Amino acid sequence: MTSKPATSPFARGDITNFAVLMTLAFLVIPLTIPNGYWYSSILIPWLCLALAAIGQQIVMGYAGQLALGAAGFMAAGAFACFNIELRIPWMPFGGSLILSGLIAAAFGVLFGLPSLRVRGIYLMVATLASQFFIIWMIDKFGWFKNYDTSGIITAQDIVIFGYAFTAPLQMYLVVLVVVTLLTILAINMTRGSVGRNWMAVRDMDIAAESMGISLLRTKLQAFAISAFYCGVAGALFAFTYLKSLEPVAFDIKLSFQILFMVILGGLGTISGAFIGAAFILLFPVVLNTVGNVWFHGMVDATVISAVEQVVFGALIILFLIYEPLGMAKLWENIRARMRSRSVPKAEVPRQQAS
Amino acid sequence: MMQARNFPIGAPVLEVKNISLRFGGVKAITDTSFTVYKHEIRAIIGPNGAGKSSLLNCINGIYKPQEGKIAFKGRVLDQISPNIVARQGISRTFQNLALFKRMSVIDNILVGRKLHMSANFMEVAFQLPKARAEEKANRARCEEIVEFLEITDIRDTPVGKLPYGLQKKVELGRALATEADVLLLDEPMAGMNVEEKREMCRFILKVNDELGTTVVLIEHDMGVVMDISDAVVVLDYGKVIADGPPDTVRSNQDVIDAYLGVAHD
Ligand SMILES: Nc1ncnc2c1ncn2[C@@H]1O[C@H](COP(=O)(O)OP(=O)(O)OP(=O)(O)O)[C@@H](O)[C@H]1O
Numbered sequence: 001m002t003s004k005p006a007t008s009p010f011a012r013g014d015i016t017n018f019a020v021l022m023t024l025a026f027l028v029i030p031l032t033i034p035n036g037y038w039y040s041s042i043l044i045p046w047l048c049l050a051l052a053a054i055g056q057q058i059v060m061g062y063a064g065q066l067a068l069g070a071a072g073f074m075a076a077g078a079f080a081c082f083n084i085e086l087r088i089p090w091m092p093f094g095g096s097l098i099l100s101g102l103i104a105a106a107f108g109v110l111f112g113l114p115s116l117r118v119r120g121i122y123l124m125v126a127t128l129a130s131q132f133f134i135i136w137m138i139d140k141f142g143w144f145k146n147y148d149t150s151g152i153i154t155a156q157d158i159v160i161f162g163y164a165f166t167a168p169l170q171m172y173l174v175v176l177v178v179v180t181l182l183t184i185l186a187i188n189m190t191r192g193s194v195g196r197n198w199m200a201v202r203d204m205d206i207a208a209e210s211m212g213i214s215l216l217r218t219k220l221q222a223f224a225i226s227a228f229y230c231g232v233a234g235a236l237f238a239f240t241y242l243k244s245l246e247p248v249a250f251d252i253k254l255s256f257q258i259l260f261m262v263i264l265g266g267l268g269t270i271s272g273a274f275i276g277a278a279f280i281l282l283f284p285v286v287l288n289t290v291g292n293v294w295f296h297g298m299v300d301a302t303v304i305s306a307v308e309q310v311v312f313g314a315l316i317i318l319f320l321i322y323e324p325l326g327m328a329k330l331w332e333n334i335r336a337r338m339r340s341r342s343v344p345k346a347e348v349p350r351q352q353a354s
Numbered sequence: 355m356m357q358a359r360n361f362p363i364g365a366p367v368l369e370v371k372n373i374s375l376r377f378g379g380v381k382a383i384t385d386t387s388f389t390v391y392k393h394e395i396r397a398i399i400g401p402n403g404a405g406k407s408s409l410l411n412c413i414n415g416i417y418k419p420q421e422g423k424i425a426f427k428g429r430v431l432d433q434i435s436p437n438i439v440a441r442q443g444i445s446r447t448f449q450n451l452a453l454f455k456r457m458s459v460i461d462n463i464l465v466g467r468k469l470h471m472s473a474n475f476m477e478v479a480f481q482l483p484k485a486r487a488e489e490k491a492n493r494a495r496c497e498e499i500v501e502f503l504e505i506t507d508i509r510d511t512p513v514g515k516l517p518y519g520l521q522k523k524v525e526l527g528r529a530l531a532t533e534a535d536v537l538l539l540d541e542p543m544a545g546m547n548v549e550e551k552r553e554m555c556r557f558i559l560k561v562n563d564e565l566g567t568t569v570v571l572i573e574h575d576m577g578v579v580m581d582i583s584d585a586v587v588v589l590d591y592g593k594v595i596a597d598g599p600p601d602t603v604r605s606n607q608d609v610i611d612a613y614l615g616v617a618h619d
């Protein structure tokens with residue numbers, strides 16, 4: 001780390017990293033991967049879930065509120081988007097996405113209210129109510145599904161400036177643009193005064209309050225922004241990955257998966273959301289491939305899925321105990337070790353903690 | 355020892371009037387009154403459990419006294435919560451460190467600038483000129499504080515990894531960053547060696563002298579108290595048993611009996 005005073009929270013290296021990632025995502029991948037499978041089964045769901053994980057990260061990793069129910073907000077966003085597209089035909093797709101996020105954010109504020117009273121595991125249980133309430137509401141009132149009785153509603157095509165984005169690569173680009181924008185905004189917030197207020201509330205709420213931070217405003221803001229991200233992610237997930245709208249796709253299992261993404265990826269880092277999402281998404285695929293290639297299908301699919309559960313459980317416990325900062329931190333450590341091999345150790349005084 | 359001061363002691367700024375605070379059956383504070391004057395360094399002393407921290411917590415809005423009033427700059431602080439009190443111009447440190455452990459030193463101090471930063475989350479998210487300008491200005495201010503406290507070399511370290519003495523310094527830095535009119539310091543030098551205590555005294559005196567900050571400080575070390583305070587209030591079992599200049603208080607028989615007799619250092 002540098003020892004020179006910083007005037008902004010951004011380092012020069014960030015811009016290089018950003019340029020490399022953008023070239024990769026917008027040029028290299030589209031030019032080298034012609035296969036639709038990669039887009040529609042891996043890259044698109046990865047980006048959508050990473051976006052939801054950023055939402056979970058904001059409320060849990062930054063603001064320190066143990067909330068569970070990201071999938072509920074995703075469902076709110078998805079069905080909001082469906083209804084806006086259906087009922088307000090002139091609305092551009094970007095506008096639908098923003099409105100969907102805002103509707104989810106309203107639910108976020110509502111279900112964030114318990115955080116002003118309870119914390120920890122109790123808050124987790126309280127926020128879980130959002131999950132059940134939102135899904136129940138969508139199922140209960142036919143209006144949300146436009147009185148469709150078949151159970152599965154097809155999502156509308158994404159039309160932007162009169163042009164339909166329906167091919168896998170096209171949808172990937174739509175998702176990529178949205179996720180990139182929202183990621184940049186999230187980084188700006190978390191590295192600026194907004195993120196400092198969240199982290200202050202997370203680390204020591206009494207002290208945060210004594211510095212003039214309103215716990216009420218800060219917590220509800222985190223819940224709202226978190227739900228906004230989940231809402232947009234849900235809309236994208238439904239419109240580009242599932243291509244349909246069904247409440248069961250947003251069940252409690254998905255909420256837990258998003259929670260695990262954040263824990264494994266690393267609490268309190270934006271990159272952790274992407275790493276965690278990739279891991280949770282790819283791990284079963286890799287395990288299946290290994291099962292098929294090494295054991296030539298001799299291992300039963302149920303065994304593989306059982307192994308998957310066990311390994312996940314073990315990993316989560318290990319990370320919680322040994323590296324609460326997750327894979328993002330591991331990666332950082334590895335990079336730091338490689339760098340310190342070439343450069344002499346920085347002269348940071350190492351004092352013994354008492 | 356004091357030469358002519360830049361900020362001579364002025365009018366009452368903080369008035370504690372007949373405060374009583376009970377926790378169930380425990381009477382932490384009983385009918386306590388005292389006045390802090392503008393620009394003074396006021397020490398609160400007393401044996402363990404005398405109610406000193408509870409008193410600061412009442413002023414700061416963490417505890418709500420069952421009886422009595424606290425007036426700040428002539429206005430009664432009622433319906434108080436810590437963040438409202440902070441907005442009025444009172445900042446503090448805590449007896450048991452209350453830092454943001456996973457944040458770096460500079461970020462901890464930047465949180466102290468909270469009330470000087472007004473860009474909303476949209477302005478920050480889109481890095482609009484207002485957000486950028488205030489971030490830059492406030493960072494510069496925090497760098498000055500870091501330099502003043504001589505902790506530049508650790509400013510990017512997460513505070514949780516620092517030794518106790520340095521954490522105490524960071525907490526002082528965070529309180530200084532608020533530029534509050536009144537600083538409440540709860541045992542800022544506890545657990546420090548003589549050298550470190552002397553350094554902390556220097557910081558406190560300097561802030562008081564250069565910015566005119568009023569300081570209310572809880573301290574067990576009588577040497578320190580005699581050296582830096584303008585006035586001392588002594589609490590015992592939640593009651594004021596003496597109030598006045600250090601020399602008078604030191605020779606007060608009640609104080610000698612109640613406090614000095616059982617002092618632990
Ligand atoms: N939150 C609380 N709940 C119950 N009792 C409390 C609480 N805070 C303080 N007390 C009690 O109030 C009394 C005064 O405590 P306080 O912490 O104010 O003392 P103190 O003068 O700061 O002591 P020390 O020098 O040990 O810091 C003690 O008897 C303490 O047990």
Ligand SMILES: [Mg+2]
Binds near residue numbers: 407408
């Ligand atoms: Mg105390």
